[in-house]
Amino acid sequence: MKGKDYLSEAKKAYSPLNAIEEAARCLLCHDAPCSKACPAGTNPEKFIRSIRFRNVKGAVETIRTANILGAACARVCPYDKLCEEACSRTGIDRPIDIGGLQRYAMDFERASGMKVLEAPAAALEKVAVIGSGPAGLAAAAGLALKGYKVTVFEAREQxxxxxxxxxxxxxxxxxxxxxxxxxxxxxxxxxxxxxxxxKDVTLAALEAEGFEAFCVTVGLQGSATLDIPGLALSGVTTAAAFLAEAKPSCGALQVPSDVVVVGGGDVAMDCATTAKELGAKKVTIVYRRTVEEMPANKAELEYANKLGVSILPSFKPVEVIGENGAVKAFKAVGLDWLDRNTSVEVPESSIQLKAGLVIQAIGQTAEDVSFAGLGANSKGLAAADAETGKTSIGNVFAAGDIVNGGKTVVEAVARGKASAEAIDAYLSSVRESKATDKEVAAQKEGVR
Ligand SMILES: Cc1cc2nc3c(=O)[nH]c(=O)nc-3n(C[C@H](O)[C@H](O)[C@H](O)COP(=O)(O)OP(=O)(O)OC[C@H]3O[C@@H](n4cnc5c(N)ncnc54)[C@H](O)[C@@H]3O)c2cc1C
Ligand code: SF4
Structure with a gap:
């Protein structure tokens, strides 16, 4: 039962009737602010109109053509900060549930075995995409749809x-x-x-194998850590390590009864709710600032509250206390915020929480991109054009978290798509100049 709770999807799906009813609330705005707010150009106004007139296939076509991860984005996009925030209906009562309707169309596609995208025979150059996250998948799909021979290289098993x-x-x-x-x-x-x-293969070896362009989408795989005593104790971990163990375990991962999560973003919420769903009795989120300042999505915060997660705002981690090499407790001290940038510790508010597991969810760090000959900026991110992914090396492009420092799935999709366009433009120009060189050589041959 414990595993089932962890694995089941929290939000319920629309029935066909409810989806049409929700779509009928749409004002079919002429200027469609929702569509302008989607980084991937998914065009909610168009697919909602299709659902409203019972043309779900049309809705699927609109979504898939714009977003190869339409079903994933339907579930994880921060709609409240993108298309739904822009929705004109907000001024009347509440925004259209754009995410819910996108999920309805995507579930329909899968249930009916519909495939709206087809790639031409791969007759163009070989392109290597490095990393299979959202940016890599979007870049790979975009290139395959143009006829390139695409291979994705992925460090992990899945x-x-x-x-x-x-x-x-x-x-x-x-x-x-x-x-x-x-x-x-x-x-x-x-x-x-x-x-x-x-490590397992170099870029030079891939070039020798015939790859003519590279898209580096390696993301942020490292974790930022606290600077307090006790981090070497067993039972102290990072969000990335905890979640990467929890998800493939399909709910079987054992967690102790008392868990402390440090951080205030979506990842901290994910860790806290996961620990609860896996059976922890008391989960406490410790966050440096106020609840209002938490960067976490409102819905995630509400879900954590619903599961009974406690939140300790304006507290700063001080020490992880151990016994026999394992975590026993977590110490934090209250902060009094004078303004947004300065705070003073309030020593009498020091608190000690019982803990068998301490999860640090305070951010990810960038992968080293020197293997691709790329320079990094002061944050360790790949030096590349934020829009197109072009780098100082003609045939190397970069996209996603490794360039933008970690945003959203839909942003990574958008940048992966844009990189596919930039790679196509680059390889097309190389192809054209080779053809011109050949023509000139043939003309010279004729003259002789
Ligand atoms: C716990 C968590 C929860 C999140 N929740 C949300 C959410 O709800 N909504 C949302 O929009 N965003 C969310 N995000 C952010 C979102 O997941 C990222 O912005 C997005 O995944 C970035 O995509 P990417 O392709 O750039 O990188 P990644 O998803 O990090 O993928 C990079 C891939 O590259 C591989 N790789 C790394 N180095 C190499 C190498 N040298 N060779 C081969 N492969 C390599 C990695 O193994 C990885 O598979 C969340 C992030 C985390 C960590
Ligand atoms: S902004 Fe809202 S009401 Fe207007 S078209 Fe988009 S979803 Fe419909």
Whole structure:
């Protein structure tokens, strides 16, 4: 039963009747602010109109053409900060449930076995995509749809990046990720798993194998850690390590009864709710600032509250206390915020929480991209154009978290798509100049 709770999706799906009813609330705005607010250009106004007029196939076409991860994004997008925030209906009562309707169309596609995208025969150059997260999958799909021979190289055993190893099943069941990865495979994209580029194979070796362009989408796999005593104790972990163990365990991971999570973002919420769903009795989130300042999505915060997670705002971690090499308690001290940037400790508010597990959810750190010959900026991120992914090396492009420092799935999809366009433009120009060189050589040959 414990495992079932952890694996089941939290939000309920629409029935056909309810989906049409919700779509009928849409004002069909002429200027469609919702569509302008989607980074991937998914065009909610158009697909909601299709659902409203019972043309679900049309809705599927609109979503899939714009977003190869339409089903994943339907579940994990921060709609309240993107299209739903922009929705004109908000001024009347509440925004259209754009995420729910997108999920309805995507579930319909899968249930009916519909495939709206087909790639041409792969006759163009070989392109290597390094990393199989949202940015890599979007870049690979975009290139395959243009006729390139695409191979994705992935260090881990399973594809999907944080979709597979991070985002919890309550929001994103693994079968949804697997379905979309298969969609990309069906476009003719090859996957080489358990292959870390830079370690198991070099870029030079891939060039020798005939790859003519590279898209680096390696994301942020490292974890930021606290600077307090006791971090070496067993039972102190990071969000990335905890979630990467919890999700593949399908609910079987054992957690102690008292868990402390440090952080205030979506990842901290995911850790806290996961620990609860796996059976922890008391889960406490310790956050430096106020609840209002938590960067976590409102819905995630509400879900954590619903599960009984306690939140300790304005507290600063001080020490992890151990016994026989394992975590026993977590010490924090209250902060009095004078203004947004300065705070003073309030020593008399020091608190000690019983803990068998301490999870640090305070951010991810960038992968080293020197294997691709790329420079990094002061934050360790790949030096690349934020829009197109172009780098100082002509045939190397970069996209997703490794360039933007960690945003959202839909943003990674958008940047992966844009990189596919930039790679196509680059390879097309190389092809054209080779053709011109050949023509000139042939003309010279004729003159002689
Ligand atoms: C726990 C968690 C929860 C999140 N929840 C949400 C959410 O609810 N909504 C949302 O929109 N966003 C969420 N995000 C953010 C979102 O998941 C990321 O922005 C997105 O996954 C970035 O995609 P990416 O392709 O750039 O990188 P990643 O998803 O990190 O994928 C990179 C891939 O590259 C592989 N790789 C790394 N180095 C190499 C190498 N040298 N060779 C081969 N492969 C390599 C990695 O193994 C990984 O599979 C969450 C992130 C985390 C960590
Ligand atoms: S902004 Fe809202 S009401 Fe207007 S078209 Fe988009 S979803 Fe419909």
């Amino acid at each position: 594809a999907g990046g944080w979709l597979t190893y991070g985002i919890v099943p309550a929001r994103l069941p693994q079968d949804v990720v697997d379905y979309e990865v298969q969609y990309v495979k069906d476009l003719g994209v090859e996957f080489r798993m358990n292959t870390r580029v830079g």
